[in-house]
Amino acid sequence: MLDLISVTKTYNGRAVLAALSHHFPSGQFVAIMGESGVGKSTLLNLIAGLDTPDSGQVVVDGTPVSALGDDAATRLRRSRMGFVFQAFHVLPHLTLQQNVALPLLLNGLDAGAALRMLEKVGLGGRGGDFPRQLSGGEMQRVAIARALVHKPALVLADEPTGNLDPDTAAGILDLLRAEIKASGAAAIMVTHSHAAAEKADKTFVLTRSGLTLASVVR
Numbered sequence: 001m002l003d004l005i006s007v008t009k010t011y012n013g014r015a016v017l018a019a020l021s022h023h024f025p026s027g028q029f030v031a032i033m034g035e036s037g038v039g040k041s042t043l044l045n046l047i048a049g050l051d052t053p054d055s056g057q058v059v060v061d062g063t064p065v066s067a068l069g070d071d072a073a074t075r076l077r078r079s080r081m082g083f084v085f086q087a088f089h090v091l092p093h094l095t096l097q098q099n100v101a102l103p104l105l106l107n108g109l110d111a112g113a114a115l116r117m118l119e120k121v122g123l124g125g126r127g128g129d130f131p132r133q134l135s136g137g138e139m140q141r142v143a144i145a146r147a148l149v150h151k152p153a154l155v156l157a158d159e160p161t162g163n164l165d166p167d168t169a170a171g172i173l174d175l176l177r178a179e180i181k182a183s184g185a186a187a188i189m190v191t192h193s194h195a196a197a198e199k200a201d202k203t204f205v206l207t208r209s210g211l212t213l214a215s216v217v218r
Ligand SMILES: Nc1ncnc2c1ncn2[C@@H]1O[C@H](COP(=O)(O)OP(=O)(O)OP(=O)(O)O)[C@@H](O)[C@H]1O
Pocket: 011, 012, 016, 034, 035, 036, 037, 038, 039, 040, 041, 042, 043
C-alpha cells in the first residue's frame, strides 16, 4: 500500500532520514517509536505529501507522492488518507456532524455517513454539539471519526492519545484499531507510549539507521 524507497531528508546539512526504505502493507496497524528528534514527524509529513524528500520516493497505492504537484498531492491526501494529527484538529466553529462530514463533502461523497460514523465512535445523538462541549477523549473520538469516515486506504496518526488518561487512551486506541481492521486500511501511528504501541500489530523503532522491528504483538 505504502512504499518508502530510499527516502532521504536533510535539515541544515544533517540527514534526519537517510535512504530509508520500507513497505507498509494494507490491513496492518504499525506503531513507530523512537527518540525525540529522530524524525518520526518528518516521516509522517513526507508520507502525507506535506513535505518532500530530498531524494527517494514515497509511493502510495502506486502513486509517487513526491512527484505530484501541490494540487494533486492535496487530492490524493483528501481521498486516500485519513489523519489523526494535532495540526488537523477538529474545527471549533463546526458542529461534530459538520466536522465529520468534511472529508465526505471534499470528496463529493454523500454526507450521510457522518452521523453513522459518530454513532460508531459512541457519539450518536451528539452531532449538533460543538467541539467546546466535549471532553478530551470525546474530541479524539471525533478526530478518529473524521479521519476514517471516507474510508481512506492509509491512516496516519501522530500521538492520537497524547493528552488522555490511560483508560480513555486504551478505549480510543481499541476503537481506532477496530475501525482500521474493519476497513482494511494500512495505518501508521507515531507514539512515545508503549501502551499505545501494544495496540498495533507491529512496532518499529526509528533510529539513525532506519526502521527496526521492535515487537510483533499480533
Ligand atoms: N522544518 C524544519 N526545519 C529544520 N529542522 C527541522 C524541521 N523539521 C524538523 N526538523 C529537525 O528534524 C529533526 C527531526 O524532527 P521530528 O519532528 O521529525 O522528530 P520527532 O522524532 O517527531 O521528534 P518528537 O518525538 O520530539 O516529536 C529534529 O532535529 C528537528 O529539529
